[in-house]
Amino acid sequence: DWSSDVCSSDLCSSKSKVASIMTGKYGATISMLGMTGKMEWFTKFFVKSDEDQTGTLDLVEFLDMADLDRTPFTKKVFLLMDNDGSGALDFRELIFAVWNFCTLDHEGLAMFTFDLYDKDASGGIERSELRQLVQDVYGTKKRNSKTLSVLLSKLDGMQQHRMTKMQFISFAAAHSRTLMPAFETQKYLRGAFIGPSFWKKATKERQKKTDPSFRASNWRQLQGKLMTGDIEYRKRRAAAAAGPRGTGAARGR
Numbered sequence: 001d002w003s004s005d006v007c008s009s010d011l012c013s014s015k016s017k018v019a020s021i022m023t024g025k026y027g028a029t030i031s032m033l034g035m036t037g038k039m040e041w042f043t044k045f046f047v048k049s050d051e052d053q054t055g056t057l058d059l060v061e062f063l064d065m066a067d068l069d070r071t072p073f074t075k076k077v078f079l080l081m082d083n084d085g086s087g088a089l090d091f092r093e094l095i096f097a098v099w100n101f102c103t104l105d106h107e108g109l110a111m112f113t114f115d116l117y118d119k120d121a122s123g124g125i126e127r128s129e130l131r132q133l134v135q136d137v138y139g140t141k142k143r144n145s146k147t148l149s150v151l152l153s154k155l156d157g158m159q160q161h162r163m164t165k166m167q168f169i170s171f172a173a174a175h176s177r178t179l180m181p182a183f184e185t186q187k188y189l190r191g192a193f194i195g196p197s198f199w200k201k202a203t204k205e206r207q208k209k210t211d212p213s214f215r216a217s218n219w220r221q222l223q224g225k226l227m228t229g230d231i232e233y234r235k236r237r238a239a240a241a242a243g244p245r246g247t248g249a250a251r252g253r
Contacts, residue, residue: 024237026092028229033099034205041194042098046091056088066192068185071139076116077101083223096226100219102190102199103206108216109182110172113137114165115217124162130155137181147177 023030023039030036049057049065057065059075068074081097082089089097104112117133118125125133131152138148154175163171172178190199206214213222 022091025234026095026230027237028233029092029095029226032226032229033095034202035095035099038194038198042091042095045193046094054088056086056090057094058088062089062094066189068188069139069141071141071181072136073113073116073139073182074185076136080116081223083227092226092230096223098189098193099202100222101186102193103203104186104216105203105207106173106183107169109179109186110169111165111216112219113179113182114168118165124164125168127155127158127161127163130163130168134178137179139181142181147180151175151178 022043030039045065046057049061059079060070062068062078063070063074078089078097079087081093081100083093084090100112113133114125115121117129134148134151134155135143138145142148160167187196190196193199212218213225
């Protein structure tokens with residue numbers, strides 16, 4: 001039960017205390033993503049999921065606690081947010097992974113999914129890769145579904161052997177079930193973290209952003225900007241905590 005008190009470590013006594021610590025560490029990320037005041041939703045999930053108390057969540061811990069199917073697609077989505085390549089998500093990476101996925105509109109999710117499989121960033125994907133994309137989204141539990149079979153037949157029947165990003169977005173729009181399991185995952189996460197109404201508003205706020213790093217295809221750029229922002233945020237907090245004493249000491253030297 002995610003709504004229960006999940007502090008299982010001696011390092012904390014309540015969700016609010018963990019939330020306060022994390023806010024102090026990742027203040028820039030939380031502010032820039034419009035997540036101020038929402039950290040208890042993430043801390044109760046994070047602390048309970050981190051059973052080995054390493055301060056990170058490996059893929060199994062995350063998917064099990066989020067109750068998500070272990071499809072190749074869900075693995076790609078969240079391991080892609082593993083910025084340091086550790087094989088696990090720290091708290092900042094968790095916030096960004098959930099925010100990024102939950103604030104994608106239909107076109108944004110199609111664009112994001114395409115980029116996951118456009119490994120060389122060429123702007124095009126071969127038909128065999130498109131088949132793999134759709135099969136990964138549906139996963140093993142739905143591999144025998146009629147919907148998947150129809151979609152694969154449509155892909156096989158296309159004249160072109162390569163599809164651009166815009167062509168894929170058009171295909172996904174014309175065949176709404178192409179990314180259906182992905183949208184089901186998004187809907188579930190929106191309900192599990194904070195609530196659908198918050199994410200509906202957050203999605204609109206993301207679309208209003210003039211900063212190009214907030215676009216669905218520029219998530220790597222945004223992730224880097226957030227990391228830099230958190231470093232600067234902690235420096236400012238440290239300087240403020242030092243106060244006049246630090247300034248006076250510097251003058252004395």
